[in-house]
Amino acid sequence: MSTLQLANAVLDTPLGSTLAAGANVTGPLNTVLNWMAWMVTAAGVAGLLIVGTRMAIAVRTGDGEEHLSQFLTVMGACVIGATAGPIVSTVMPWL
Template sequence: MLTDLLAAGPPAAVTDELDRVLGIIAWLVTAAGVMGLLIVGFRMSLSLRSGDGRYHMTQFATVMGACVIGTTAGPIVQFLL
């Protein structure tokens, strides 16, 4: 009986709402990633103009890592459901 209940999965109303929330979060993560890359690029261009452009690759890598984590979170959650 418990295995039948677990095999049935969540009701459709729950997954529809969860899909909507995941979609909104995915758009927010995309917007935050683009904004983060624009900010890092702007700061990098200002530093290169003044001759000090060595320290921004870690910031760029951090933003890109956050983008990868945010991008893969939605498909992982949908796979688990």
């Protein structure tokens, strides 16, 4: 087989067939990632509510506890969780 025939055979293969096979593989992965994104969102909201409640109780009782570190920890986790989805969706086409 000549180089020209080989190049023609490679170029004639439909790219959609390989993309369709990849979609079958990543379909369940996308479902799991969507569920995890919702769980991270719910955990972030719950964490902020808990920290806010503890701050309100501390102010009301007159305790001088430092809650800023807890607040920043929860906010950092929210930022990591929020950026994980776009990073994965950016990397997924190349997998």
